[in-house]
Amino acid sequence: MIKNIVFDYGDVFINLDKPATVRVLHELGVKDISEEMMNVYKLYEVGGIATGEFVNRFKELYPNIPSHKFIDAWNAILLDFPLHRLDFIKELKASGEYRLFLLSNTNDLHISWIQNDWGMELYNEFKDCFEQFYLSHEINLRKPNLNIYEFVLNENGLLAEETFFIDDTQENTDAAAELGIKVWNIDPLTEDIVDLLAQKEFDE
Structure with a gap:
């Protein structure tokens, strides 16, 4: 579960x-x-x-x-933030059914650009949807190294088999799966995070 x-x-x-x-x-x-x-x-x-x-x-x-x-x-790598995804994560948080975490390989220049582009009100509204908001440059760890997943599990008392991880990079989801974490290697060209609960991987 x-x-x-x-x-x-x-x-x-x-x-x-x-x-x-x-x-x-x-x-x-x-x-x-x-x-x-x-x-x-x-x-x-x-x-x-x-x-x-x-x-x-x-x-x-x-x-x-x-x-x-x-x-x-x-x-230049950074584009837009479709707001239907914000609605999705806010609704998921409001449901209270899951503990929600963000884990990203993100550097200081990129997160500063996002904060400026979105504005801090929107950025904090998004960030507040997560129990922990882990950025690689702040925790000194990066995917796909196994120690970053172990850090998240241990830091929050999570069991791998009760944890689901979504990432668009295959090597990142492969690494998480090695630890027994259930994963979805999302394809951003054909899939959207708002359809998470309908994924067969989520139900397995």
Whole structure:
């Protein structure tokens, strides 16, 4: 029986254009994302370096690109937040049937953009739907590493077999499933989180 639901953020609630950052950087003259830059990104995503240092590392590699253009390219991945999804999560919370959690690989620049784009009132209205709102740069852990799922389970006294996790990335749901968590690898092109309770995986 499912008692706990853990949601990803991007392409579950907020729509993403995942190739956008690479596309915009390419337009700025960055022909290839180096392994060094990917390592810096992963470090930034778990809060290992601050935003200023992250931007400065990029500037060292590409001194001809202004910082504000890099930041705009970095945030180009983020699109809209369909408000019917807010209605859904508010109704799910109001039902009191499940403990609700958010677990996202999200960095400081992205969450700052979301707060500014949505406005803090809407952002907090969404955030308040969850018992815990876990962002990778704040908890220093990232998916698909098993320790992030173990952290959520242990921190909240959850049983894996009573927990359901939704994420659009296959390796993230595969990792959670290794621990016995029930999962839905949602396809953002054909599926919507508002149909969660109708999923066969949720009923199994």
